[in-house]
Amino acid sequence: MKGAFSVTEKKIAIAIDGPAAAGKSTVAKKVAEKLHYVYIDTGAMYRSLTYKVLQDNIDMKDENAVLNLLKKTNILLDQHFDVYVNNEKITAEIRTSDVTDHVSLIASYPSVREEMVTRQQKLATDRGVVMDGRDIGTRVLPDAEVKVFLIASVEERAKRRHEENVTKHLPSNFEQIKLDIEKRDRMDTERTASPLKKADDAIEIDTTSLSIEDVVNKILSLVQEVE
Ligand SMILES: Nc1ncnc2c1ncn2[C@@H]1O[C@H](COP(=O)(O)OP(=O)(O)OP(=O)(O)O)[C@@H](O)[C@H]1O
Numbered sequence: 020m021k022g023a024f025s026v027t028e029k030k031i032a033i034a035i036d037g038p039a040a041a042g043k044s045t046v047a048k049k050v051a052e053k054l055h056y057v058y059i060d061t062g063a064m065y066r067s068l069t070y071k072v073l074q075d076n077i078d079m080k081d082e083n084a085v086l087n088l089l090k091k092t093n094i095l096l097d098q099h100f101d102v103y104v105n106n107e108k109i110t111a112e113i114r115t116s117d118v119t120d121h122v123s124l125i126a127s128y129p130s131v132r133e134e135m136v137t138r139q140q141k142l143a144t145d146r147g148v149v150m151d152g153r154d155i156g157t158r159v160l161p162d163a164e165v166k167v168f169l170i171a172s173v174e175e176r177a178k179r180r181h182e183e184n185v186t187k188h189l190p191s192n193f194e195q196i197k198l199d200i201e202k203r204d205r206m207d208t209e210r211t212a213s214p215l216k217k218a219d220d221a222i223e224i225d226t227t228s229l230s231i232e233d234v235v236n237k238i239l240s241l242v243q244e245v246e
Pocket residue numbers: 037038039040041042043044045046062179180183226229230231232234
């Protein structure tokens with residue numbers, strides 16, 4: 020039957036990493052939906068902490084102050100893809116340019132990453148998860164049964180994000196988006212603690228000329244190979 024996909028008893032972990040706007044969350048959500056798995060957006064966790072740092076006027080250059088704030092901050096991702104910090108719904112707030120501009124600095128702190136990784140690993144203990152981020156295959160779930168590294172040219176990624184903003188009636192400038200993506204990728208790749216990197220055993224998928232459905236189907240076929 021077209022579009023059908025067998026959901027077997029064996030629950031696995033699927034790690035999806037890659038640079039900014041490569042399509043990770045879009046395909047991760049669809050793969051999770053097809054498999055009846057839980058989707059965990061680890062970027063939303065770093066964004067939530069960044070939002071709190073900005074809201075509480077914490078000195079973001081002070082790693083200890085940021086870590087202390089994280090320890091007092093409960094971050095919840097629900098099944099509707101809503102995000103809460105200490106019971107405050109911040110789903111939209113974590114996508115603002117202010118948060119996006121500062122998140123890679125916050126995510127560069129080794130002690131912050133250690134605490135986030137512990138939380139993320141707890142969320143994945145029952146398997147049946149699709150987790151996306153930058154270090155899922157290399158650090159958070161190194162034993163994930165399926166590891167994917169999504170890439171696309173920076174022009175294509177900026178174009179997709181620009182079109183998304185236009186559709187949502189948000190202010191948007193293609194050149195600025197491209198510069199922001201390049202800057203974030205550089206910071207995420209060059210940091211010392213768990214930098215953005217393809218795991219040795221991850222399958223790289225270049226999505227530049229692929230549709231969302233193509234990418235989802237490629238990942239589902241990798242899952243079927245495990246079963
Ligand atoms: N293969 C694809 N073809 C066309 N558009 C795509 C494809 N994959 C994703 N998109 C679109 O590109 C945009 C960025 O995708 P998405 O937000 O999933 O990226 P991301 O990797 O999760 O980004 P970030 O790391 O910044 O959170 C979205 O508008 C999405 O619909």
